[in-house]
Amino acid sequence: MKIEKKEWQKGKLFFSLGVKEWLVALSVTLITFLVFLPALGNDFVNWDDFKFVRGNEHIKWIDLDFLKWIFTNRETQWSPLRWISHAIDYKVWGLIPLGHHLSSIILHSINTLLAVVLIIKLLKIDNHTTSFSLEGEKKFYKKAFMASALTGILFGIHPLRVESVVWISERKDVLYAFFYLLSLIFYLHYSLPSHKKKKYVFYILCLFCFVCASMSKAMAITLPFVFIILDVYPLKRITFSGFNLAYEVLIEKIPFLGISIIVSLINIGAHEEFVVISPFITPTVTERIIVAFKSISFYLVKMVWPFHLAPYYPYPEEISLTSPDYLGSFIFVLGVTIFSLFQWRKGRKIWLIIYLYYIITLLPVLGIIQFSPFYAADRYTYMPSLGPFLLIGLGLFFIWDKMSLKGFSNSLLEKLALLIIISVIGFLSVLTVKQTKIWSNSITLWNHEIKQYPSATFGYRGRAQAYLDLGENQKALDDLNKAIMHYPQYADAYVIRAKVFSRLGDYQKALENLNKAVEINPYFSIAYTDRCGLYIQKAFYQRAIVDCSKALEINPRDAVAYNNRGIAFHALGEINKAIVDFSDAIEHNSVDSDFYRNRGTIYMKAGKKNQAIRDFQKAAKLGDEQAQEFLKEIGVQW
Numbered sequence: 001m002k003i004e005k006k007e008w009q010k011g012k013l014f015f016s017l018g019v020k021e022w023l024v025a026l027s028v029t030l031i032t033f034l035v036f037l038p039a040l041g042n043d044f045v046n047w048d049d050f051k052f053v054r055g056n057e058h059i060k061w062i063d064l065d066f067l068k069w070i071f072t073n074r075e076t077q078w079s080p081l082r083w084i085s086h087a088i089d090y091k092v093w094g095l096i097p098l099g100h101h102l103s104s105i106i107l108h109s110i111n112t113l114l115a116v117v118l119i120i121k122l123l124k125i126d127n128h129t130t131s132f133s134l135e136g137e138k139k140f141y142k143k144a145f146m147a148s149a150l151t152g153i154l155f156g157i158h159p160l161r162v163e164s165v166v167w168i169s170e171r172k173d174v175l176y177a178f179f180y181l182l183s184l185i186f187y188l189h190y191s192l193p194s195h196k197k198k199k200y201v202f203y204i205l206c207l208f209c210f211v212c213a214s215m216s217k218a219m220a221i222t223l224p225f226v227f228i229i230l231d232v233y234p235l236k237r238i239t240f241s242g243f244n245l246a247y248e249v250l251i252e253k254i255p256f257l258g259i260s261i262i263v264s265l266i267n268i269g270a271h272e273e274f275v276v277i278s279p280f281i282t283p284t285v286t287e288r289i290i291v292a293f294k295s296i297s298f299y300l301v302k303m304v305w306p307f308h309l310a311p312y313y314p315y316p317e318e319i320s321l322t323s324p325d326y327l328g329s330f331i332f333v334l335g336v337t338i339f340s341l342f343q344w345r346k347g348r349k350i351w352l353i354i355y356l357y358y359i360i361t362l363l364p365v366l367g368i369i370q371f372s373p374f375y376a377a378d379r380y381t382y383m384p385s386l387g388p389f390l391l392i393g394l395g396l397f398f399i400w401d402k403m404s405l406k407g408f409s410n411s412l413l414e415k416l417a418l419l420i421i422i423s424v425i426g427f428l429s430v431l432t433v434k435q436t437k438i439w440s441n442s443i444t445l446w447n448h449e450i451k452q453y454p455s456a457t458f459g460y461r462g463r464a465q466a467y468l469d470l471g472e473n474q475k476a477l478d479d480l481n482k483a484i485m486h487y488p489q490y491a492d493a494y495v496i497r498a499k500v501f502s503r504l505g506d507y508q509k510a511l512e513n514l515n516k517a518v519e520i521n522p523y524f525s526i527a528y529t530d531r532c533g534l535y536i537q538k539a540f541y542q543r544a545i546v547d548c549s550k551a552l553e554i555n556p557r558d559a560v561a562y563n564n565r566g567i568a569f570h571a572l573g574e575i576n577k578a579i580v581d582f583s584d585a586i587e588h589n590s591v592d593s594d595f596y597r598n599r600g601t602i603y604m605k606a607g608k609k610n611q612a613i614r615d616f617q618k619a620a621k622l623g624d625e626q627a628q629e630f631l632k633e634i635g636v637q638w
Contacts (some may be wrong), residue, residue, distance in 0.1 A: 017120060020141075024149050025116040032156030033109040035429045039166045039436045040098050040105075046442040046466050047311070048169035052076070052086070054095055057591035057622070059087040065590045078266045081216040082172040100168045107174040108165045112156035114181035119148040119390060121188055126234035146400060146417050147393035153421060154389035157428045159306040162435040163378040167311075172217040173382045179213035180220055180383060187227055191235050207255055214259055218267040219383065222361045224256035229356050233349045268369070285368070287319040291375050292366040294329040296359070299381050303388055306431055310452040311438075311445060312459065313376040350394065354387040361387075373458075396420060442466035457487040464496060468503075476500050491521040495530055502534065510534060525555040532564045536571075544568040559589035563598065570602060578602050593624035600627070 017025070044054045053059070058069045066087065070080040085103065093099025123144045155161075164173035183206050190202035213220035228249075231237040237249050283291065302309065321327055336355060343351040361384040367375055400413050438448045443466050449459035464479035480497040483490055498513035511534060517527040528551035535544035548565035551558050566581030582599035589595065600615030613636055619627035620638035631638055 017117065021120050021144065021148075024145060025113050025120070025152070028116050028149060028152035028156055029109050029113040031153065031425060032112045033105060035157045035432055036105045036108065036165055036436065038433050039101050039439070042097060042101060042166060042436070042439055043441040044095075044097050044100075044168060045439060045445050046469060047167070047445065047462060049167075050469070052169045053090075053100065056086070057589075059083060059090045060591070062087050062091065069590070077172070077218055078263070079172045079176075079216055079218075081212060082175055085171055085175055097168065100171075101166065104165050104168065104171055104174055107171075107178055108161065109156070111174060111177045111181060112152055114178070114185065115155050115386060116148045116152035118181055118185055118188075119151050119393070120144050121185065122230075122234060123147060125188065125192070142400065142414075143394075143397040146397045146421075147390065149393070150396050150421055150424065151386070151390045151393035153424055153428070154303075154392060155386055157425070157432050158303070158385070158389075159309055159428065159431045159435045160302060160378045160381045160385060162309075162432060162439065163311065164382045166436050166439045167379070170379050173379050176213045176216035176220050177383055179209045179216060180223060183207075183209035183213060183223060184226070184230075187230070188235075191231070191237060203252070210256055211259060214263045218263055219361070219364050219380075221260035221263055222364065224253045224260055225360045226357060227253060227256070229353055229360070233353045283315070283319060288368050290319055290321050290326050290330070291316065292368055293333050294326055295366055295376050296362065297329040297332045298376050299362070299384070300388060302378075303381070303385055306428075308452060309378055309435060311378075311449055312453075312456070313374050314453055314456045314458065315373055315375050350391075354391050357387040358384050442469070455486050457483040457490050457493065460486070461490070461493050461496065464493075464500075468496065468500060473500050473503055489520050491517040491524050491527065494520070495524070495527050498530060498534075502537075507534070507538060523554050525551040525558055525561070528554070529558055529561045529564060532561065532568070536564060536567055539571070541568040541571045545572075557588050559585045559592065559595070562588065563592075563595050566598060566602075570598075575602055575606055579606075591622060593619040593622035593627065596622070597624050597627050 044050060058066055058073075062084075066083075070083040073083070086100075089100045089103050123140075127140050164170050186202045186206035186209060190199055190206055210220065210223050213223065228238070231249050232239075319326065321330060340352040340355040343349075362380065365377070365380040396417060400417055403413055403416075404410065437444065439445055443463065446459050446463035446466060449456070449462065453459060460479040460483035464476040464483065467473075467476035467479065477497065477500050480493050480500065483493040484497070487493075494513040494517040498510040498517070501507075501510035501513065511531070514527055514531040514534065517524055518531070521527070528547045532544045532547035532551065535541070535547065545565055545568045548561045548568070551561040552565075555561070562581045562585035566578045566585065569575075569578035569581060579599060579602050582595055582602065585592070585595040586599065596615040596619035600612045600619065603609070603612035603615060613631075613634075616627045616631055617636070617638040620631055628638070
């Protein structure tokens, strides 16, 4: 029996999901949610969580200042929607980590649902743009079930997902993927001839979701290129015989490409300071390309063999294409590329399409433009892994199909496929729950990092900071000594060790460590700011002013440096300069109560009582107890 093409164009027979397909999607979603539930008992970790969530005063109020901050904040990757999601969580949960984890788990579970829906739709398009015959329809639904179910399971509960889901500060992963997947689904609706009447509605929805994805994480900039891949196959809107509809198809991508360029430029600017202060190896372009080949193969291996995962993979010190490790990676990538091209020539386009998807979605984080002192991260696989996992899902159907042709009963094969899926669920669930426990708190996180990389400095530095936060100064000092022993040029370790010595009351050693940090990295603004604070404690105000001024030359957005210099000017009686500095501190950080209280104190001494009271009121609203006590004494509400 043949189906008329116009019936396919109506889009009612194939593109919508049936009850069984929704059951598959919802089942995979529920499994994902249950597997990640143990993360609800995890705490915040001191790797960005303390800075971006627990100690982030900006997310505590959703007002005009907050909206200004989320769009202008350049301390890290530009991601306004990420901050909005954290602010909403804070509004609902405060600083209860359970609530923040729950939001990430729910988002990831929804993403798993969307991934399954996307795979089913792609398989339907592939099936019915190739043939309009109902013959073999039952076989197709077996394929759709097996491929989408196994792909969804792998995407949902693979241990590589833990970092993106359980690390609260990495909310941007699950957030951008949510909009990324929605945009892909809307693009499929837009591209099909069956949806001509609503064509531009789907286009607008697709573009809107892309903008939201880009405002969540910069990795979303790859989406327009993924659209082009889908245009080639399975949509077949672009063919290489005459470039059918190529101009129209490419023109419609212009708004997407424009947004990608803008977001890329914004984020490159946001990373400039990090690149300058990085104390780690700065490889050449050639070395970065060699490492990129290693990363491509590294991630594929971890998808198949998800063991020895680490929160931080240190950048290799010795990089050479002649070494077995790098040469093997290069040969592997070259081999996969040649194989995929060969399969394309044989008419098996799926291999090259999935391979291109994997490379393109991974390209922003391959380190060719270096933003980070590590060469790989589990979280970078969040969306790129969807392609290889689909290939594994299709592989299950391929085995089922071949065995069916050899005379095995369908009943037996169905049981075997179900057994494989259940086994994968059990295996991955155990590994994922185990990986989740690593992120229980800062100490467990860095203990695991040190276990994986005993000579890496970052793990000791992280654990030292955790001990410092717990008040265990000697343990912090021991870890910092080990970090410096392994990497004597680690400027950040000297800065933290200075804080420990300062707590212990050893001013001289604290100063020596800050001097060493500045010697190692003359562009490390934090070292100057901290040394300025140390000088203020010892009443060396002129030295403090020099250091804070240097810090502000390097980082003109350093609110603490403005505040510290303002304190020094105040101590020297330079009231007007102090007011200017406190005002600049507030301009760059409008939610620190110390800055308002300090300026209020100056205004009061200058006889500007009304301005002083306004600053004390602002400080009091931000929770400053000294400001609250002062206002109570003079009978002023806040």
